[in-house]
Amino acid sequence: MLLRTPSLPRPTASSLDQAHLALDRRLGCSKVLADPDICSPYARDDSDVDGGVADLVVLASHRDDVAIALEIAERFEIPVTPRAAATGRSGGAVPAAGGIVLVMTGLAQIKEIDRRNLVAVVQPGVITGEFQRAVEAEGLFYPPDPSSADACTLGGNIAENAGGPRAFKYGVTRDYVLGLEGVLMGGQLLNIGRRTSKGVTGYDVTSLLVGSEGTLAVFTEATLRLLPKPEGIATALALFDDVIAASEAVGSIVAAGLIPRCLELLDDATLDAVRASGVAVDRRAGALLLIELDGESAGSLERLGSIVHSHDALDVLVAQDEGQRARLWTARKSLSIASRKMARHKLSEDVVVPPSRIPALLAEVRRIGLDTGVRHLAYGHAGDGNLHVNWLWDDASQEAAVLRSIEALMRATVALGGTLSGEHGIGLSKLAYLPIEQSEALIALQRDIKKVFDQKGLLNPGKIFPALHHAC
Ligand SMILES: Cc1cc2nc3c(=O)[nH]c(=O)nc-3n(C[C@H](O)[C@H](O)[C@H](O)COP(=O)(O)OP(=O)(O)OC[C@H]3O[C@@H](n4cnc5c(N)ncnc54)[C@H](O)[C@@H]3O)c2cc1C
Structure with a gap:
């Protein structure tokens, strides 16, 4: 371990x-x-x-x-x-x-879906995918879509401020949480936030609690913002021979003012894992972009096509119906399980850089892999610069090299203007690296905030903040 x-x-x-x-x-x-x-x-x-x-x-x-x-x-x-x-x-x-x-999975009721005010009230143990489907049955839309949606809960999503493929266009969980009911350590119940789309009364405690990783309060109910369900979805898949070319195409798509609802990037090692799991992907491809447009921009496929071709795309496939759309998603959806099969151990990082720095980050990942000799693959939500770098290893003798790889990745990310975690949180696994990104003073301020909520430090202890504040 x-x-x-x-x-x-x-x-x-x-x-x-x-x-x-x-x-x-x-x-x-x-x-x-x-x-x-x-x-x-x-x-x-x-x-x-x-x-x-x-x-x-x-x-x-x-x-x-x-x-x-x-x-x-x-x-x-x-x-x-x-x-x-x-x-x-x-x-x-x-x-x-x-x-x-x-x-908290026993509190699993969708209490209200209010079509007139575009609001839902839920308990935290509701499975995210079930909530999305219930909302869509009403002609509405809840955009946050972690790839784990069929297993994870809304409460877990709120605690981690979960994102997903649609975050580039629609934002992350925090953008949809209007209010929370939460219990503080000691048992005090608090109603926080609002039910209206606007509201600036007092400090924005709701935003502070979203992403607090279970360290400040335990949520027992949430009021969520909904959107009308967007009309029309166009899905395309572009193959490239190299991940740097694919990531440069991402920059051009964004610069052209196209905001796809999903813009997912898979590198060559990820495609190998997907192929090994039995999913057919063109052998020539060394990278893949899965692009989805919706609403008004769904009509911009031609523009999108010319952009990816200008970056030497090997092939572009466009889904003509729901069945084809599901097939184009197969590689993306299979990769978590596929990558697990590549080695006995896998550790998935979720660093973020400004989208224009993705080619530089991918070059750094290659360099780190060569330096440390640790196998890796990279995929992610390229539109918002969120890359999942997975380190793969088989036995304990490689652990020191894996730890070196992780630290080098964190340092490279911050040097490129990025941040350590886009959606998984700091938890236990990244707390040693927090001082690479945040100053001692900022970490101390956050510890003080934690004390206001939980004086004895009993709620989810040991998470987010390292024991010592010196840079590692
Ligand atoms: C295959 C796979 C794909 C994934 N894809 C994504 C992705 O695309 N995007 C993404 O963001 N994440 C992703 N994740 C990570 C994970 O699914 C998310 O972090 C999710 O939000 C966790 O929800 P959970 O219900 O499993 O929470 P848990 O893992 O049980 O808990 C997560 C945190 O929330 C706290 N918590 C849970 N419930 C409450 C509550 N009621 N009140 C206060 N704190 C609480 C816990 O203490 C813990 O700190 C993925 C995970 C897997 C396995």
Whole structure:
């Protein structure tokens, strides 16, 4: 295992016993798990972080359960890790200090879809893809679309400020969260934000909570902004012999004023992984762009075609119907599973640079791979400069080289004007690199904000901020 949880103080046996008793009494035994075998699956998420172990698991199904759990946890000084579908890729749901894992998937109701005001009210455990489909059945649209949409939850998306292929045109989760109901450590319930599209009353606490990675409050309800469903979607796939040519085409598409709803880039190693998993991709292609236009720009396919051809595209395929559209998406949709099969271990980074710097970032990734000898592949949401660089390795002897590769990637990203994480969050897996991007003063300010919400540091401890502030 490459990444281990930091060593944090764990709750004492006697405080755990007392908390267990109080939770059983207030919530009922069926909502409180304590058998180590039953608790052990709650130790991991979809990152490569080796878990701490949950001492207790609380299965919440009502906001009151959350308030009671956080009240008891604070009283007995037990750390609490909120957890939803555990598809997170930075260790956010891993219980780094043990204690209570608070499972939020039982709050899974879509409470309201309001067509007249373009608003929905949801509980946090609703699966994102199910929500998207429910909204679309009403002729409306919820744009945030993490590729994990059929498994992850809206609450997890809000905590991580999830993005996805459509973020370039439509923005990320934060752009759609109007209001939140949340519970603070200690059990206080707060209503934050608004239901209107405009509103500047007080500080923007909603925005602060979105992306807070379960460290400030536990969400029990969210009010989300919806859009009318866009008319018409045009999907095209362009093949290139080289990823640098493909990424330069991305720059030209953006410079031409075309804002595709998706602009996905796959490099040569990613295409090899996809081919190895049985998906047919033209053998000549060393890179692929999947481009989707919607609404008014759906009529701009010809312009798009001439731009990609000016960058020596080998071939351009345009979907003529839904079936063909789904086929053009096959390579993109298969790549997460396909890349997992390429090595025993895979670590996916999600760095972001200004889109015009993507060719430079890809060149850096190649250089780092050559320096360290670690296999890698890269794909991502090229329109907004968000590249998923996956490091692949088979045995523990390569771990030091992988860690060197990750640090070199983080440094190169920041040097190119970028940021460490576009959508997965810092969690446990990237906290050592935070000082590469943020100053000591800024990290200290954020720690102070955390203290205002959670004085004893019990809510999702060990996440986001490194133990020491010096640059690594
Ligand atoms: C195949 C695959 C593809 C992916 N693609 C994308 C992508 O395109 N874009 C993207 O952004 N991410 C992507 N991800 C990452 C992941 O799906 C997202 O981070 C997602 O938002 C996590 O949701 P979850 O329900 O699984 O949350 P979890 O992993 O359970 O938790 C994530 C964080 O949220 C906190 N949390 C959970 N519920 C609450 C709550 N109610 N209140 C407060 N905090 C809470 C947890 O403590 C943790 O810190 C992908 C993951 C996989 C496995």
